[in-house]
Amino acid sequence: MCAHQPLLGFRDFYPDDQRVLNYMFDVMRKTALSFGFEEYSSPILESIELLTAKSGDEIIGQLFNFVDKGGRHVALRPEMTPVIARMIGEKVNAMKKPIKWFNIAENFRYERPQKGRLRAFFQFNIDIFGESGYRADVEIILLTIMVMQNFGLRDFVVRLSDRCLWTLFLSAVGIEERNLTEILCVIDKIEREGREKTSAALNKICPHVDSLLDSIVQFTAIGSVEALKKFFEARGLLGFKGISERISELSCLIDTLAEVGVSDCIAIDFGIVRGLAYYTGFVFEFFDRDLASRALAGGGRYDSLTEKLGYDSIPAVGLAIGDVTLCDLLREKNLLPELKKNTDYFVIFDEISKNHALKLTNELRRSGFAVEYALHDVSFGKQLRMASQNGAKFALICGENEYSAAVVKVKNLLSGNEAVTEESKLGEFLTTFQ
Amino acid sequence: MCAHQPLLGFRDFYPDDQRVLNYMFDVMRKTALSFGFEEYSSPILESIELLTAKSGDEIIGQLFNFVDKGGRHVALRPEMTPVIARMIGEKVNAMKKPIKWFNIAENFRYERPQKGRLRAFFQFNIDIFGESGYRADVEIILLTIMVMQNFGLRDFVVRLSDRCLWTLFLSAVGIEERNLTEILCVIDKIEREGREKTSAALNKICPHVDSLLDSIVQFTAIGSVEALKKFFEARGLLGFKGISERISELSCLIDTLAEVGVSDCIAIDFGIVRGLAYYTGFVFEFFDRDLASRALAGGGRYDSLTEKLGYDSIPAVGLAIGDVTLCDLLREKNLLPELKKNTDYFVIFDEISKNHALKLTNELRRSGFAVEYALHDVSFGKQLRMASQNGAKFALICGENEYSAAVVKVKNLLSGNEAVTEESKLGEFLTTFQ
Numbered sequence: 086m087c088a089h090q091p092l093l094g095f096r097d098f099y100p101d102d103q104r105v106l107n108y109m110f111d112v113m114r115k116t117a118l119s120f121g122f123e124e125y126s127s128p129i130l131e132s133i134e135l136l137t138a139k140s141g142d143e144i145i146g147q148l149f150n151f152v153d154k155g156g157r158h159v160a161l162r163p164e165m166t167p168v169i170a171r172m173i174g175e176k177v178n179a180m181k182k183p184i185k186w187f188n189i190a191e192n193f194r195y196e197r198p199q200k201g202r203l204r205a206f207f208q209f210n211i212d213i214f215g216e217s218g219y220r221a222d223v224e225i226i227l228l229t230i231m232v233m234q235n236f237g238l239r240d241f242v243v244r245l246s247d248r249c250l251w252t253l254f255l256s257a258v259g260i261e262e263r264n265l266t267e268i269l270c271v272i273d274k275i276e277r278e279g280r281e282k283t284s285a286a287l288n289k290i291c292p293h294v295d296s297l298l299d300s301i302v303q304f305t306a307i308g309s310v311e312a313l314k315k316f317f318e319a320r321g322l323l324g325f326k327g328i329s330e331r332i333s334e335l336s337c338l339i340d341t342l343a344e345v346g347v348s349d350c351i352a353i354d355f356g357i358v359r360g361l362a363y364y365t366g367f368v369f370e371f372f373d374r375d376l377a378s379r380a381l382a383g384g385g386r387y388d389s390l391t392e393k394l395g396y397d398s399i400p401a402v403g404l405a406i407g408d409v410t411l412c413d414l415l416r417e418k419n420l421l422p423e424l425k426k427n428t429d430y431f432v433i434f435d436e437i438s439k440n441h442a443l444k445l446t447n448e449l450r451r452s453g454f455a456v457e458y459a460l461h462d463v464s465f466g467k468q469l470r471m472a473s474q475n476g477a478k479f480a481l482i483c484g485e486n487e488y489s490a491a492v493v494k495v496k497n498l499l500s501g502n503e504a505v506t507e508e509s510k511l512g513e514f515l516t517t518f519q
Numbered sequence: 520m521c522a523h524q525p526l527l528g529f530r531d532f533y534p535d536d537q538r539v540l541n542y543m544f545d546v547m548r549k550t551a552l553s554f555g556f557e558e559y560s561s562p563i564l565e566s567i568e569l570l571t572a573k574s575g576d577e578i579i580g581q582l583f584n585f586v587d588k589g590g591r592h593v594a595l596r597p598e599m600t601p602v603i604a605r606m607i608g609e610k611v612n613a614m615k616k617p618i619k620w621f622n623i624a625e626n627f628r629y630e631r632p633q634k635g636r637l638r639a640f641f642q643f644n645i646d647i648f649g650e651s652g653y654r655a656d657v658e659i660i661l662l663t664i665m666v667m668q669n670f671g672l673r674d675f676v677v678r679l680s681d682r683c684l685w686t687l688f689l690s691a692v693g694i695e696e697r698n699l700t701e702i703l704c705v706i707d708k709i710e711r712e713g714r715e716k717t718s719a720a721l722n723k724i725c726p727h728v729d730s731l732l733d734s735i736v737q738f739t740a741i742g743s744v745e746a747l748k749k750f751f752e753a754r755g756l757l758g759f760k761g762i763s764e765r766i767s768e769l770s771c772l773i774d775t776l777a778e779v780g781v782s783d784c785i786a787i788d789f790g791i792v793r794g795l796a797y798y799t800g801f802v803f804e805f806f807d808r809d810l811a812s813r814a815l816a817g818g819g820r821y822d823s824l825t826e827k828l829g830y831d832s833i834p835a836v837g838l839a840i841g842d843v844t845l846c847d848l849l850r851e852k853n854l855l856p857e858l859k860k861n862t863d864y865f866v867i868f869d870e871i872s873k874n875h876a877l878k879l880t881n882e883l884r885r886s887g888f889a890v891e892y893a894l895h896d897v898s899f900g901k902q903l904r905m906a907s908q909n910g911a912k913f914a915l916i917c918g919e920n921e922y923s924a925a926v927v928k929v930k931n932l933l934s935g936n937e938a939v940t941e942e943s944k945l946g947e948f949l950t951t952f953q
Binding site (some may be wrong): 119123129131138146161191220396441454 | 522523524525526527529530531532533534537538540541549550552553554555557558559560561562563564565566568569572580583585586587588589591593595605606608609610615617620625627629639647650652654655657658661665668774775778779780828829830860861862873874875877878881884885887888889890891894895908909
């Protein structure tokens with residue numbers, strides 16, 4: 086018989102790893118709560134219909150999918166967005182708006198594991214449903230900035246773009262609506278694929294668009310509201326339906342973020358398109374300036390998803406932070422705090438005082454202290470060593486002599502300080518003893 | 520297009536439900552930490568070889584199992600025990616003993632959903648590896664008792680039995696070792712199946728055992744160490760290899776629990792056998808006295824599991840508490856605290872002061888307060904109503920007038936108390952204002 090392993094691309098979290106995970110989840114959870122977001126969750130298995138409704142069947146190649154014993158075609162969810170859209174869609178009429186929700190969920194994708202990308206990973210998801218205005222987008226961006234700051238990160242940037250202006254631009258230059266999503270998918274990959282491949286891909290969708298490649302490349306390079314205005318002005322498109330109004334909306338978003346004092350980390354960047362078809366407005370990605378290879382977080386507005394799933398139309402904006410890239414970065418920048426097992430007291434006893442010591446232990450635990458003791462009989466010296474190995478701050482020595490005198494000897498394991506106290510006054514004594 | 524549902528036997532956790540889940544997990548986690556247990560976790564997918572190594576192929580009927588795109592036969596784990604045994608087995612030599620671990624994990628079983636039993640459910644797992652003595656069993660029992668007490672439960676009982684004495688008894692009356700596990704499985708179901716069916720099932724395994732049915736039924740009725748001694752004495756079996764020693768061990772366990780002061784909730788009950796084949800020593804189940812239909816928790820010693828999985832032999836004892844039955848009970852007994860969204864401050868503003876108010880909000884959030892505001896322009900009155908609806912304790916009014924005077928009006932939304940403070944002194948002011 087041979088030993089067993091976790092599956093390829095899956096991680097075991099031994100206590101040292103789990104402490105890191107818990108630290109990260111704590112920061113995320115506390116920050117989300119400070120923004121008034123409420124936590125929700127759902128099991129990892131969903132019907133394939135839900136998961137493909139949004140992205141089409143091509144996503145199946147990346148799923149852990151199967152037919153269950155009842156004949157249901159199901160899959161481990163690859164992301165939370167369709168799940169939250171389902172949950173909101175089911176009960177939207179009974180809920181007060183805006184709905185501000187967060188969760189920390191494990192997701193699964195059948196992909197080739199590589200640095201920063203695993204088959205099982207966690208995402209911190211934040212979403213606002215029921216608000217169409219830019220202030221919901223601001224809230225999502227500010228919350229994400231504060232999460233990054235609460236981790237001690239300083240040199241990150243929010244690259245901000247707008248799917249709405251992208252589609253207005255493409256419409257204004259004559260691209261038909263039915264081709265928009267596909268074209269944006271190609272543009273999303275310009276940086277990676279290079280000009281030649283992009284040109285070929287665009288040609289396949291519609292020959293007209295290829296002649297616009299120069300304009301498209303220029304559009305991806307836009308980095309400010311002024312440059313945006315100039316771009317449209319130079320092409321006589323500022324008057325095209327909705328373009329000016331949308332530029333104003335972007336302006337308001339940027340101004341608000343500046344007023345709050347976070348403009349240092351905001352960068353307009355129309356090179357950000359976000360591949361997923363469901364984004365309908367502002368989109369944003371967070372990058373560390375020193376480690377720009379993979380986004381720390383990404384999101385945007387998706388106003389039409391609930392409708393696509395068969396529910397009422399509900400405006401929505403959201404973002405997800407993955408645990409893998411973020412944790413790599415925190416480790417690399419030495420931003421993970423020292424996380425150790427916490428033991429307040431280690432109780433030391435002998436054969437005679439054994440059961441009495443255990444009673445004492447139980448009482449201290451009931452008061453909320455972390456207390457340990459040896460689970461089999463060993464010498465006093467060995468017990469003292471175990472106390473230190475467990476990182477205990479104090480040893481409480483309750484041997485035969487102490488037991489019969491109804492006292493406890495308390496020893497500070499760092500300083501070596503010792504003192505004896507009546508057992509009945511132990512609790513009080515421990516609050517002051519150093 | 521039609522609406523979507525969670526899968527049969529699966530639950531969505533909307534914020535109200537999630538708060539209950541988080542409360543339960545918090546109590547479990549804090550209690551485990553006070554006993555010096557460390558948290559671990561692992562993804563829900565495991566290879567089928569691991570999951571069947573312990574229980575045989577018959578468990579496959581209860582699994583969500585499938586072949587992944589790489590040809591691996593995998594399944595959602597139905598419980599944590601094989602997973603922790605794998606994790607410990609892989610690294611046992613690098614770890615200090617005893618290993619005291621806990622986790623809160625979602626498990627999956629393809630069963631007919633019914634009251635107290637779902638297809639996706641959580642379990643709080645506690646395990647100690649590397650200690651063969653009864654004090655590890657005591658630690659597991661005491662921790663579980665304290666979890667129950669920390670939930671406010673009082674009328675529960677730990678039904679305690681011993682697989683070791685069961686097998687010694689059956690061996691002493693001539694049952695062959697190879698039939699022991701199967702016979703114990705049948706005995707485990709006596710209460711449910713009745714005498715006639717049990718007799719038939721036993722006869723199938725070996726005809727000899729049926730003649731022992733009276734003895735077996737008497738053994739299941741044993742409720743004290745004295746009764747146990749009498750039972751063996753009456754049959755001249757006290758001298759059979761190991762029986763006396765094992766009764767002493769049980770006696771020590773019971774005495775220790777009595778010394779700690781929890782004997783009120785301990786009941787020896789040899790009717791508890793635990794169906795799972797891997798238990799090798801003391802086994803225990805927790806029941807509420809008012810709602811005895813389904814165990815709140817169950818566990819026991821399983822010293823041979825790591826060896827069965829191909830690793831070194833490591834003594835182990837563990838227990839699991841399921842979330843569904845426990846939550847039903849807490850709800851029924853009104854032991855769930857009132858859990859509401861917590862909003863400290865709701866910031867109220869107008870068109871002029873909008874961005875300034877948002878800056879103020881962000882600063883308060885940075886200090887850790889839960890702060891909200893309206894995400895689109897509405898009247899002062901509507902904003903005040905929103906503040907109350909969100910359960911905010913205070914409204915911070917920062918309209919045009921306050922903004923230009925660099926002050927903030929603070930209103931206690933319960934008492935109606937109002938006061939004005941300089942904005943620069945707001946933080947300090949809020950620490951004292953009631």
